[in-house]
Amino acid sequence: MPKPGSRSAPTSKTSNGISASAAKLRLLKKLRCTLNFEKRAWAAGATHVAGVDEVGRGSLFGPVVAAAVILYRNDDPAHRIRGLRDSKLLPAGRREELALRIREHSIAWAVAAVDSARIDQINIYQASRLAMLHAVQQLAPAASYLLVDAVRLDCELPQQPIIHGDALSASIAAASIIAKVERDRMISAWDPVFPMYGLASNKGYCTPHHLAALREHGPSPLHRQSFSPVWSAPIPQEVLGFMLGPAPEVSSGDEELVAISEG
Numbered sequence: 001m002p003k004p005g006s007r008s009a010p011t012s013k014t015s016n017g018i019s020a021s022a023a024k025l026r027l028l029k030k031l032r033c034t035l036n037f038e039k040r041a042w043a044a045g046a047t048h049v050a051g052v053d054e055v056g057r058g059s060l061f062g063p064v065v066a067a068a069v070i071l072y073r074n075d076d077p078a079h080r081i082r083g084l085r086d087s088k089l090l091p092a093g094r095r096e097e098l099a100l101r102i103r104e105h106s107i108a109w110a111v112a113a114v115d116s117a118r119i120d121q122i123n124i125y126q127a128s129r130l131a132m133l134h135a136v137q138q139l140a141p142a143a144s145y146l147l148v149d150a151v152r153l154d155c156e157l158p159q160q161p162i163i164h165g166d167a168l169s170a171s172i173a174a175a176s177i178i179a180k181v182e183r184d185r186m187i188s189a190w191d192p193v194f195p196m197y198g199l200a201s202n203k204g205y206c207t208p209h210h211l212a213a214l215r216e217h218g219p220s221p222l223h224r225q226s227f228s229p230v231w232s233a234p235i236p237q238e239v240l241g242f243m244l245g246p247a248p249e250v251s252s253g254d255e256e257l258v259a260i261s262e263g
Helices: 021-030 036-043 094-105 116-120 124-137 169-188 210-217 252-263
Strands: 049-055 063-068 108-114 147-148 157-162
Touching: 021 063, 021 108, 021 252, 036 049, 036 157, 036 169, 063 169, 094 169, 108 124, 108 169, 116 124, 147 169, 169 252
Parallel strands: 049 147, 147 157
Antiparallel strands: 049 063, 063 108
16 A cells, blocks of 8 residues: 555556546647736736746656746736747757746746655645745745646735646746756756666656666665655665765865865
8 A cells, every 4th residue: 555645656547548647748738828817917916927836746756846937027028938838848958948048038037946855744745835935935026926837825925826837827837947947957967876767867757767776776865755666666775875884084175075065
């Protein structure tokens, strides 16, 4: 039996015989990303409308990462960014290009992450909401209205949760792209440390190679221990066992570096 609050890889299929994730992608491709939600908020008097989204919710490894983006001040943007859509529908190179344009031309953007240990403590749903809230709180100038992908955040700002928001709202799509590019960079940086999991290619998600590596090597300390493919791995967490051994000798020239890394 799965542990309470744990998450396993989705296996359900639709009546057409395709996976639920494939069916969702088909739906997202049919949706059109516009400024309609932003225009309604501007018309109601909001000046800084922020789109908010998270990525990495279904991953087995590493943090969930959220972004908040105030894309335009009103319906007369100086730098209209074309091609915004749900980050899942964009190739990596195009995401990088759009992320650069969003950073350069948006009114404000911010990124926040909640690590795997915290995810295991409070569950992935609450961790996702927390990451999104932290991203919103870092915006400068501050947001006056929020468009949030699918959930409501614990703050007093007026907000509108939008199902499939990253495929319908340009601001949420921008947040999705920023969060996806940042999380991919973070996870890829761990690939040389944990080469057995193929993180550079799967970004921590539940692929056959990743599952096989979990069965062979067990999970790393950065895996989400409350997710069933991780806690059910037959080998316990040992890949960083060397860190539990005696501390290496540190020369005087390295003391400052160690202090910084532990700060």
